Amino acid sequence: MEQDKDLLGIKPVARAAEKSVDGVGAFLGKICMPVAEELGLYFQDKVKVWRANNAAKIESKAEELALKNGGFDGKAVHPLLAWKIMENGSFADTPELQAVWAGLLSSSLGKEPDDSNHIFINLVSQLTAIQVKIIEYSCLTASKYVSSQGYIQADDLILEKDVIFEISGCKDIHRLDRELDHLTNLGLFGDLGGGGFHPENGTVILTPSPLSLHLFVRCCGSSEDPIAFYQAKPKTKPEQQKN
Known part of the structure; x- marks a missing residue:
């Protein structure tokens, strides 16, 4: 039987991409399901491995911050904020920028989600x-x-x-x-x-x-x-x- 060939050496990259994408959405699914579902399709179809990894790091840090600030049970994030934070934040590949995007996601949580963090998203998207x-x-x-x-x-x-x-x-x-x-x-x-x-x-x-x-x-x-x-x-x- 002829063995599978990987002339371009892309199989390891594909496997890494699948693993990275699978991890995105676990926390968002708890606080904003519509955006989590949309991001699942978005990352599978549009984003390179590094961007999915960035998003996963932001999500993990945001969950950690949320737990330190009273947890997230019964809380949610406004869908527009969740989308914009992850859309912009997934381009951040430094710990400093990932941390501030995670902070914005965590501080957007509320019993009655509002859009007060919207101005801060626009500011952070312009920072180095x-x-x-x-x-x-x-x-x-x-x-x-x-x-x-x-x-x-x-x-x-x-x-x-x-x-x-x-x-x-x-x-x-x-x-x-x-x-x-x-x-x-x-x-x-x-x-x-x-x-x-x-x-x-x-x-x-x-x-x-x-x-x-x-x-x-x-x-x-x-x-x-x-x-x-x-x-x-x-x-x-x-x-x-x-x-």
């Missing part, structure tokens, strides 16, 4: 892995407080420029300048005219805007109020500090 690292650092490092009207705010965060080389893992100052300008244009840096390098004094401004602070909360997989998430408090007045 370097920008994700910068946002994480700025939101965690800057001092947060509650304004007199009850809004989350951050104090100015101004650092020596060498700090951003370490944060980002990139030493190309021109690329970093572009990345910071893009974050400013997206509205993710706050006061002092946005963020970026000072052209003369060797510092970098990394003050996160309120939008950035909100985005980071959702990308951590939480739908918690940002004031509670950051444990922010109103600023203490100078005269109160003296007492």
Whole structure:
């Protein structure tokens, strides 16, 4: 009997693809069946092995985050959000980007699903892995407080420029300048005219805007109020500090 031939060596790839695709949808099936069913067909017909693997990693991380944030029993995700998160997120092939997409999927869960994460999907779809690292650092490092009207705010965060080389893992100052300008244009840096390098004094401004602070909360997989998430408090007045 003539043995099967695989002249192009594609059988191992095909088997890997089948295995990857089979794993996509297990978690989505629990929280949003219509999109899980649609993704099953989509991945089988349209997506390469690497994209299916990316989606599986996002889904696994999202399930882990959901369990840490109270579980997902009785909760669901708005179908439009679930589709857009997986559609965009499946192109993410770095741990940083996969983590934020997973966070958005987890924070989209609710007893009564809404579409409040829609604006964050559009923002994350425009971010690079370097920008994700910068946002994480700025939101965690800057001092947060509650304004007199009850809004989350951050104090100015101004650092020596060498700090951003370490944060980002990139030493190309021109690329970093572009990345910071893009974050400013997206509205993710706050006061002092946005963020970026000072052209003369060797510092970098990394003050996160309120939008950035909100985005980071959702990308951590939480739908918690940002004031509670950051444990922010109103600023203490100078005269109160003296007492």
